[in-house]
Amino acid sequence: MQRLEGLSKLTGAERYLDDEPLEGPLKGCLWGMTVRSPVSRGKITRITYGAGFDWSQFVVVEPSDIPGPNETYLIENDQPVLAPGYVRHMHEAVVLIAHQDRNLLRRAVASVRVDVAPEPPALDFRLTPRPDQIQRGSDNLLKKLQIRKGNIERGFAQAHKIVEGEYETGAQEHVYIEPNAMSAWIEDGPTGDVVVVRGSMQCPYYVLNALKHALKRDESRVRVIQSPTGGGFGGKEDYPSTIALHCALLTLKARRPVKIVYDRSEDMAATTKRHPSLVRHRTAVDQNGKMLAQHIEVILDGGAYVTLSPVVLSRGIIHAAGPYTCENVLIEGKAVLTNSVPYGAFRGFGAPQTIFAVERHMDRIAAALNLDPLQVRRVNLLKDGDTTSTQQVIKGGTDRHALLDQTLHIANYDAHKREAEKFNRTHPYLRRGVGVATVLHGAGFTGNGEVYLNSKVDVAGRPDGSLEVLAASTEMGQGTNTVFTKIAADAAGYDIADVFVGTPDTFRVPNSGPTVASRTVMVVGKLVERAIDELARQVGQNGSPLRGPALKSAIQAWHRANPESELKGRATYQPPPDVKFDDKNYIGDAYATFAWGVCVAAVEVDLRTAAVRVLDFVAAQDIGKVINPVLATGQVQGGVVQAIGWALTEEMKFKDGGMHNNTLTNYIIPTSDDVPSIRVHFHENPYPHGGGGAKGVGELPMDGPAPAILNAVAHATGADPRAIPLTPERLLPLLR
Amino acid sequence: MNVLMPTSLAEACTLCAKHPGVIPMAGATDLLVHWPLRQAEHDKSYLDLSKLSELRGVRWTADSLTLGALATYWDVLQDARIASVFPLLPDAARQVGAIQIQSRGTWAGNIANGSPAADGVPVLMAYDASVTLASAHGTRTVPLRSYYTGYRASVRKPDELIVSIEIPLVACDFAVFHKVGARKAQAITKVGLVITRLASGSQRWRVVASSVAATIKRCPTVEALLNTGTPLKAPADLSAAFAADVAPIDDIRSTADYRRTVLARLLFHSLQGVYDGAAAP
Numbered sequence A: 001m002q003r004l005e006g007l008s009k010l011t012g013a014e015r016y017l018d019d020e021p022l023e024g025p026l027k028g029c030l031w032g033m034t035v036r037s038p039v040s041r042g043k044i045t046r047i048t049y050g051a052g053f054d055w056s057q058f059v060v061v062e063p064s065d066i067p068g069p070n071e072t073y074l075i076e077n078d079q080p081v082l083a084p085g086y087v088r089h090m091h092e093a094v095v096l097i098a099h100q101d102r103n104l105l106r107r108a109v110a111s112v113r114v115d116v117a118p119e120p121p122a123l124d125f126r127l128t129p130r131p132d133q134i135q136r137g138s139d140n141l142l143k144k145l146q147i148r149k150g151n152i153e154r155g156f157a158q159a160h161k162i163v164e165g166e167y168e169t170g171a172q173e174h175v176y177i178e179p180n181a182m183s184a185w186i187e188d189g190p191t192g193d194v195v196v197v198r199g200s201m202q203c204p205y206y207v208l209n210a211l212k213h214a215l216k217r218d219e220s221r222v223r224v225i226q227s228p229t230g231g232g233f234g235g236k237e238d239y240p241s242t243i244a245l246h247c248a249l250l251t252l253k254a255r256r257p258v259k260i261v262y263d264r265s266e267d268m269a270a271t272t273k274r275h276p277s278l279v280r281h282r283t284a285v286d287q288n289g290k291m292l293a294q295h296i297e298v299i300l301d302g303g304a305y306v307t308l309s310p311v312v313l314s315r316g317i318i319h320a321a322g323p324y325t326c327e328n329v330l331i332e333g334k335a336v337l338t339n340s341v342p343y344g345a346f347r348g349f350g351a352p353q354t355i356f357a358v359e360r361h362m363d364r365i366a367a368a369l370n371l372d373p374l375q376v377r378r379v380n381l382l383k384d385g386d387t388t389s390t391q392q393v394i395k396g397g398t399d400r401h402a403l404l405d406q407t408l409h410i411a412n413y414d415a416h417k418r419e420a421e422k423f424n425r426t427h428p429y430l431r432r433g434v435g436v437a438t439v440l441h442g443a444g445f446t447g448n449g450e451v452y453l454n455s456k457v458d459v460a461g462r463p464d465g466s467l468e469v470l471a472a473s474t475e476m477g478q479g480t481n482t483v484f485t486k487i488a489a490d491a492a493g494y495d496i497a498d499v500f501v502g503t504p505d506t507f508r509v510p511n512s513g514p515t516v517a518s519r520t521v522m523v524v525g526k527l528v529e530r531a532i533d534e535l536a537r538q539v540g541q542n543g544s545p546l547r548g549p550a551l552k553s554a555i556q557a558w559h560r561a562n563p564e565s566e567l568k569g570r571a572t573y574q575p576p577p578d579v580k581f582d583d584k585n586y587i588g589d590a591y592a593t594f595a596w597g598v599c600v601a602a603v604e605v606d607l608r609t610a611a612v613r614v615l616d617f618v619a620a621q622d623i624g625k626v627i628n629p630v631l632a633t634g635q636v637q638g639g640v641v642q643a644i645g646w647a648l649t650e651e652m653k654f655k656d657g658g659m660h661n662n663t664l665t666n667y668i669i670p671t672s673d674d675v676p677s678i679r680v681h682f683h684e685n686p687y688p689h690g691g692g693g694a695k696g697v698g699e700l701p702m703d704g705p706a707p708a709i710l711n712a713v714a715h716a717t718g719a720d721p722r723a724i725p726l727t728p729e730r731l732l733p734l735l736r
Numbered sequence B: 001m002n003v004l005m006p007t008s009l010a011e012a013c014t015l016c017a018k019h020p021g022v023i024p025m026a027g028a029t030d031l032l033v034h035w036p037l038r039q040a041e042h043d044k045s046y047l048d049l050s051k052l053s054e055l056r057g058v059r060w061t062a063d064s065l066t067l068g069a070l071a072t073y074w075d076v077l078q079d080a081r082i083a084s085v086f087p088l089l090p091d092a093a094r095q096v097g098a099i100q101i102q103s104r105g106t107w108a109g110n111i112a113n114g115s116p117a118a119d120g121v122p123v124l125m126a127y128d129a130s131v132t133l134a135s136a137h138g139t140r141t142v143p144l145r146s147y148y149t150g151y152r153a154s155v156r157k158p159d160e161l162i163v164s165i166e167i168p169l170v171a172c173d174f175a176v177f178h179k180v181g182a183r184k185a186q187a188i189t190k191v192g193l194v195i196t197r198l199a200s201g202s203q204r205w206r207v208v209a210s211s212v213a214a215t216i217k218r219c220p221t222v223e224a225l226l227n228t229g230t231p232l233k234a235p236a237d238l239s240a241a242f243a244a245d246v247a248p249i250d251d252i253r254s255t256a257d258y259r260r261t262v263l264a265r266l267l268f269h270s271l272q273g274v275y276d277g278a279a280a281p
C-alpha cells in the first residue's frame, strides 16, 4: 500500500503550519515570539523594553497573565510556563510578545533586555555539585532508580576476570524537518469561549492537559488539533505543551489569533535534546566470557527541570544489561539536574545510551579475555526461558542466536573481517574494520504504563458504510495514517478506499495515548482492530461479527434506521494476560514484549584526518510482523542514519550552558553522501497481542548502530573509543 | 532593503561612488544566509549586479582564462576545457554546497566574502590568479595571493567592484585539492589544502592552506622546503615550516591541534610518489 500523504509530501503540496495562508480562523493573526534568558541561572532583576518601539502596539505576556498555575503539566509540574522571576537555563522563556509584522516583532524582541543577577550554574552532570550549585534536594538528583537481581558480590567472588569501563554519550538534537510551530484562536462554545490550539505535535492529549492546568479550563473550553507534522522523534512529545501554552496566552490577551513558528536556530537552542549519559560497567566473567555479575551505574543529564527524565531513566536502566542473561545484576540509575535546556524524549528514550555502553563493553570484555566478540555475545545472549535483569522470563519463540547467525551471513561478516585485515596490512593511511551489536527494545510504555494510560480508540461507521478511525495517535511522517488504514481495512475486510483516519482533534478523538515508545502500531493498532470488532458486533445479528460487504451494508442499514445518530465501536486497552510488573522494586515484566535486533557495521578510518566512514551497514530485526514493508524499512534506515549522526558527527557544543552551534551549518547531521546503503532484514514472528501481529519498530533501529560503528573503529585501528560522538577531533588523539 | 539595479558596469561604478557603503550583491548565497535573523542588514543598500551581462561567464585568451565577476561554479563545471587545463577548479566547484549553491554562487563573491574557509579562493590562489577591480576612478589588477590584508579584510576599496579573475595559462604536472569538512557534502572546510607543481622552473611548488589562518594563505616556508627538495620522513617534518606560515585556532568547527596535525598529514601523504625528497611511509 502506498503511503497516503506520500505524494503531497513529495511534491511539496502538503503544508506545514508556517506554509499555511493566514486565512480562516487565522485571519488577522499576530505573530508571537519569545524573549529568552541570556544566562544559565539567576534572579531576574529587571526587564527593559527597548526604546524606539511603540509598545502599545504589541501584545506582551508576562507570568502574571497566566490564569492558572505557572506550571507545565507533566510528571512533576516543576517547569514554569514563563520564568517566574528566576531562570534555570539559558534560553528559558521569560516574556512573550506578539505583533502583526513579523520583522518588526523580531526587532522588538531583540530590543528587550533581561537583566539577571547570575548564580553559579551546575553545568557538568558528571561532577558532584558544589553547595552553591545545589538547587534540588541535597544533591540535585531528579530521580534515582535501582534494579537488583541475585547478589553481585557472589558473582564477583567467582570471577575469572573483572572488566570495567566508562562510556559516554552526548546530547542530540532531533532536527525534525519542521521546527516547532503552533497557532491558537478563540471560538464560541456552549459553556463559554473555547481556546483552540492547532499545531505540530506528537501527543494532543499532553497538550490538552497542559492547557487545562495552566489556563484553568476544563476540556469543554480547550481544544487541541494536530496540524500536518514534519517529524517529531520525541522532540514534539512534551515541548509542544510549552509552545501551545505560549500561543494560547498571547491569544487570550490579544483576543486575536496568534501563530508562533520557531526558526531553526531558536528551535535548536531552546527545545529538548537527547539526554547525555555516563554509564559505568563492572563485570565479572569466567574464561568463556560468561557474565557472572554485572554492576552498572547509569547517570543521565536531566537538564533544568524534571520533565520526562524519570521515565527516560527507567527505560535506560531496564535496557542497560543488554539482551543478555546474568544471574547477578545491580543497576543503579540517576538523573541529575543541570542548568541546561531540559533533556527530553528522543527516539529510544534512554535505551540507546545504555545499549551503547553495554555493547561497547561486550567487545572490551572480549578483548580483555582475548576472545571473539561474537563468542562473548553468544554465551550470554538470552534464550527463551532465561530471565532479564528485572527477572522477566523471556518467551515468544524468537531464536536470537539464529538471528545473530543469519545477520552475520547477510552482512558477509567473515569476508569483511578477512578483507579488512588484509587491506590494513598494505594501505598507507586507510584502515577498515567490522563491528557488531546485538540489541533489544521494549515496545510500548514501561511496566504498568500502558495500564495507567488506559488508551481508547473509536472506529466510526459512517452513513455510506465507510469507516473512520478516531485516535489521538499522530501522523508525523512515520506512516501512522497509512498503517491504521491498512490494519482497519484488513480487520474489517474492507477496501482501503473505504477507510479514513480522522485528524487528531480532542473534540473528536478519544485519548489513544501519546505517539511515542514504538507503541502506535503494536498497542493502538490492536485497539483499532478491537474497535472494529465492537462496531461489527453492534450492527451484527446475534453477536456474529460481520465483515466486508456485509458489514458495509449493515452500517448503511443502521444509519437508515437511526438517522442523525453516530455509530461508533470503542476499544479500551487491556494488558495481555500474565504481564505483571512491580514498579516499586523493578521486578517482573518490564514490557509486554521486546523487539530484537542485530547490527553489523563496516567502517573505514582515514588516519590522515581521523574521519570515519561507514562503508556497509546491515540491520536485522524481529518486529513481530511487518505491516508495510516500505514504511518499516524506512523506519529502520532513518533510525540508522540518525544513529550514525549521533555516533560520529552530531556534537552539541555549549557556550555558557547554552547550545552554541545551533545551526544546521555547525550541528552536523549526515547527508546522503555520508551514509552507506543500509541493508534491512526483517525476521517475522507475529506477536499475538500487537496490531496485525506487530511489535514496535520505531526506536529499535536507534539502539545498535553507535556501538556497532565504534566496535568497528576499534577493530580497524586498535584504538579504544568509549565516547560519542566520535568526531575526528576526538578520535585523532586516540590514534596516536 | 534598498536595492539598486544598474544595467552597465559604468553605471554600477557611478552608483558605488554616489552611495558610499552600498553592498554589491552577486548570487547572494553569502549575503542572504540567516536573513530573517539579521534585521540590521535589512536597512542597508544593495547593488544588484545581475543585470551586468559584461560580467557573466568565462573567457579564454591566448595566455589566460578569465572568470567574469558573475561566473558561477556551474559555469566552470560546464566548460570542458577548464576541466582539462585547470582541473582543480571543477574539483573545488563540485565541493561547494550542492547544486543550488553551485548554480548561483560566484567565484568573485567567494573572494569578496573573504572567508578563511572558502573553497574557490584556494584553488584560484594555487593557480596564481589575479583579481581586477574597477571603480569610477579606473581599474587595477592585484595578485590574489596579496589580496587579503587580514580577517575578512582586503585591498578592495569600498567603492571598488571585482570585475574579473584572471588565471595565467601555465602548465602544472601535479595538482590536488583537499577539503576536510565535518561531512561529505554541505560542509564548511575545517582544513583545506591545495598543492600545485609547475611543469618546469626552479620555484615549482605552490601550497595554499585554508581554515588555518585569518585568511586563505599561500605557504612560502613550506613551498621553499619543497623547492629545495628537503627529505621528508614523516608528517612531523613539515610541522615547523607550516608553523611559520599558518596559525590555526580552536573554534566552533575544530581545534588548532587537529588542524595543524591534519594539514601536515595531508601534505605528506599527497607527496608520496610525486615528491623526490619524500620518504616512503
Ligand SMILES: Cc1cc2nc3c(=O)[nH]c(=O)nc-3n(C[C@H](O)[C@H](O)[C@H](O)COP(=O)(O)OP(=O)(O)OC[C@H]3O[C@@H](n4cnc5c(N)ncnc54)[C@H](O)[C@@H]3O)c2cc1C
Residues within 6 Å of the ligand: B023, B024, B025, B026, B027, B028, B029, B030, B031, B032, B033, B049, B069, B095, B096, B097, B098, B101, B104, B105, B106, B107, B108, B109, B110, B111, B112, B113, B117, B118, B119, B120, B160, B161, B162, B163, B186, B187, B188
Ligand atoms: C548552503 C550553502 C552552502 C555553501 N557552501 C559553500 C562551500 O562549500 N564552500 C564555499 O566556499 N562557500 C560556500 N557557501 C558560501 C557561498 O555560496 C560562496 O562563498 C559563494 O561563492 C558566494 O558567491 P555569491 O555570488 O553568492 O556572493 P554574494 O552572497 O552575492 O556576495 C558575497 C560577498 O561578496 C561581495 N561581492 C559579491 N560580488 C562582488 C563583486 N563583484 N565585487 C565586490 N564584492 C562582491 C558581496 O558584497 C558580499 O560581501 C555556501 C553557502 C550556502 C548558503
